[in-house]
Amino acid sequence: MSNEIKKHDSIYGRFEDVLPKVLDDIKGRLERYNENERRKKGEAVYEHLICRIKTDESMREKCVRRGFPENTYSAIWELKDAVGIRIICAFRDDIYKIIEYIRTFSDARIIEEKDYIKRAKANGYRSYHLILEILEPFHDIEGNYPGHFFAEIQLRTIAMDSWASLEHRMKYKKNIKNQELIVSELKRCADELASLDISMQTIRNLINIGESNEDTISS
Amino acid sequence: MKILLAVNDEELLRSLVAVLLHNGYQVDTVRNGKAAIDKACKNIYDTMVIDIILPIVDGIETVKIIRNKGKSTPIILLSESSGVSDRIMGLDIGADDYLIKPFSMGELLASIRARIRRSRVYNREDLEFASLRLDLSEQEIKARNTIRISGKECRLMELLMRNTDHEISTADIYHAIWDKDKSEYTKDVVWVYISYLKQKLEAIGADAEIIGNEGESFILRKTRRKE
Numbered sequence: 001m002s003n004e005i006k007k008h009d010s011i012y013g014r015f016e017d018v019l020p021k022v023l024d025d026i027k028g029r030l031e032r033y034n035e036n037e038r039r040k041k042g043e044a045v046y047e048h049l050i051c052r053i054k055t056d057e058s059m060r061e062k063c064v065r066r067g068f069p070e071n072t073y074s075a076i077w078e079l080k081d082a083v084g085i086r087i088i089c090a091f092r093d094d095i096y097k098i099i100e101y102i103r104t105f106s107d108a109r110i111i112e113e114k115d116y117i118k119r120a121k122a123n124g125y126r127s128y129h130l131i132l133e134i135l136e137p138f139h140d141i142e143g144n145y146p147g148h149f150f151a152e153i154q155l156r157t158i159a160m161d162s163w164a165s166l167e168h169r170m171k172y173k174k175n176i177k178n179q180e181l182i183v184s185e186l187k188r189c190a191d192e193l194a195s196l197d198i199s200m201q202t203i204r205n206l207i208n209i210g211e212s213n214e215d216t217i218s219s
Numbered sequence: 220m221k222i223l224l225a226v227n228d229e230e231l232l233r234s235l236v237a238v239l240l241h242n243g244y245q246v247d248t249v250r251n252g253k254a255a256i257d258k259a260c261k262n263i264y265d266t267m268v269i270d271i272i273l274p275i276v277d278g279i280e281t282v283k284i285i286r287n288k289g290k291s292t293p294i295i296l297l298s299e300s301s302g303v304s305d306r307i308m309g310l311d312i313g314a315d316d317y318l319i320k321p322f323s324m325g326e327l328l329a330s331i332r333a334r335i336r337r338s339r340v341y342n343r344e345d346l347e348f349a350s351l352r353l354d355l356s357e358q359e360i361k362a363r364n365t366i367r368i369s370g371k372e373c374r375l376m377e378l379l380m381r382n383t384d385h386e387i388s389t390a391d392i393y394h395a396i397w398d399k400d401k402s403e404y405t406k407d408v409v410w411v412y413i414s415y416l417k418q419k420l421e422a423i424g425a426d427a428e429i430i431g432n433e434g435e436s437f438i439l440r441k442t443r444r445k446e
Contacts, residue, residue, distance in 0.1 A: 117422075118363070118364070118422070118424060119363055119364065119424070120364045120365075187365075188367065191359065191364075191365050191366045191367045192366070192367040194364070194366045194367075194422065195366040195367050195368055195369075195419060198366070198415065198418045198419050198422050199415050201418060202411075202414045202415050202417075202418050203411075205414070206411065206414060
C-alpha cells in the first residue's frame with residue numbers, strides 16, 4: 001500500500017517507468033559501440049559509464065531552484081536531465097570520438113552542448129556536457145508518438161572525473177579556513193591533471209604513429 | 220654552455236678561445252659587429268663577449284642592435300683602459316659588465332659564471348606572445364584555459380617565446396635544455412616535448428602554434444582560429 005502511494009507521488013508521474021527504458025536504450029547503444037571498437041581495434045573507447053534517473057527529491061529541488069512548478073511537465077520536458085549518463089574515458093580524444101558517434105544517431109539529435117574541456121570553468125572543472133533529444137516508442141507528455149525524450153550525457157577523462165569527485169567532496173565542508181587559497185589550489189590541481197591528460201594523449205599518438213610506420217615498413 | 224665571442228684582435232681571440240674551450244664552453248667566434256648581430260639573432264647563447272673595437276659595426280652599436288632585437292642574453296664588453304665614456308655608454312645601452320684590457324682570464328671566467336647565474340634568476344617575468352602567456356614562476360601556460368607544465372616543458376616554452384623571430388634547430392634546443400644536465404636522453408626527446416607543447420597550446424585555446432617537424436627546426440607562430 002505504501003509503495004502504491006509512493007509511486008503516485010513521483011514527480012515523474014506515469015513516466016516513472018518509461019524513463020528507465022529511455023536510459024537503457026541509450027546505454028545499450030553506447031555499450032555495443034564500445035564492444036565493437038574493442039573487438040575491431042583492441043581498445044575500448046571508454047573505461048566505464050554510470051547512469052542514473054535523477055531522484056524525485058533532487059528533481060523537485062531543481063524545479064524550485066530553476067523557478068518551474070513542481071510537476072511532471074517541468075521534470076521531463078522543461079528540465080532535460082532526468083535521464084543522466086556519465087561516460088569516463090581513458091584518453092581525451094576518445095571523448096570527441098564518442099560525441100561523433102552520438103551524432104550519427106538517426107533518431108536523435110544533440111540540442112545543447114557545452115565543452116568545458118576546451119573552455120574550462122573558472123574553478124578548473126573540465127567535462128563535456130550535452131543534451132540529447134531522442135525518439136522512443138512511447139507517447140511523450142505532449143502526446144507525440146514516437147515520443148521525444150531527453151537525456152544529459154557527460155563525458156570526461158579519468159583524471160577529470162577524479163578531480164570532480166574530490167572537489168565535490170571538499171566543497172561541502174562549510175566554513176573552511178583559507179577558502180580562497182583552497183579554491184585556487186584546487187584549480188591548480190585541475191590544471192596539472194589537464195596537463196597530464198594531454199601528455200598521456202600525446203604519448204599515445206606518438207606510439208600510434210610509430211606503430212603505423214612499422215606496419216608500412218613490414219608490409 | 221655556449222658563448223659568442225666577437226673579437227677582431229687575432230692574438231686575443233686565439234687565447235680567449237683556448238681558455239674558454241679548456242673550461243668546457245662551446246665557442247662561436249666572429250671578427251666584426253655585423254657577424255656578431257647575425258649570430259646573436261640566429262643562435263642561442265648563454266653569454267656574449269664583445270670587444271668594443273670591432274670593424275663594420277663597432278661593439279657599442281652591436282650591443283645596441285642586439286638589445287633592440289629583444290635579446291636578453293648577458294653581454295660582457297671588452298674595452299681599452301682609456302675608453303671610460305665607451306664603457307658608460309655600453310652599460311647604459313644594455314651590456315651587463317665590462318673588462319678593461321689587459322684582464323686576467325680568471326676574471327673573465329668569473330664574470331661569465333656570474334652572468335649565467337644571474338640571467339637564470341632575473342629573467343623571471345611572464346612572457347607573452349599573442350594571447351599566450353607563460354608564467355615562469357608558476358610554470359603555467361595561459362590563454363582561454365590555464366594548465367601547469369613540467370620544468371622541461373617550461374624551459375622549452377620559454378626558449379620558443381624568447382626566440383619568436385627565428386627558427387631554432389632540434390640540436391640547439393637539445394643543447395639548451397637537456398645537454399646541460401648531462402642527461403641520458405637523445406635528441407629524440409626534443410620532438411616528444413615539442414609534441415606535448417603543441418597539444419597543450421591547442422588545449423588552452425592559444426592563438427599560437429609551434430611550427431616544425433620531427434628532427435627539424437621549430438618556431439612559435441600566431442594562428443588564426445576558426446572558433
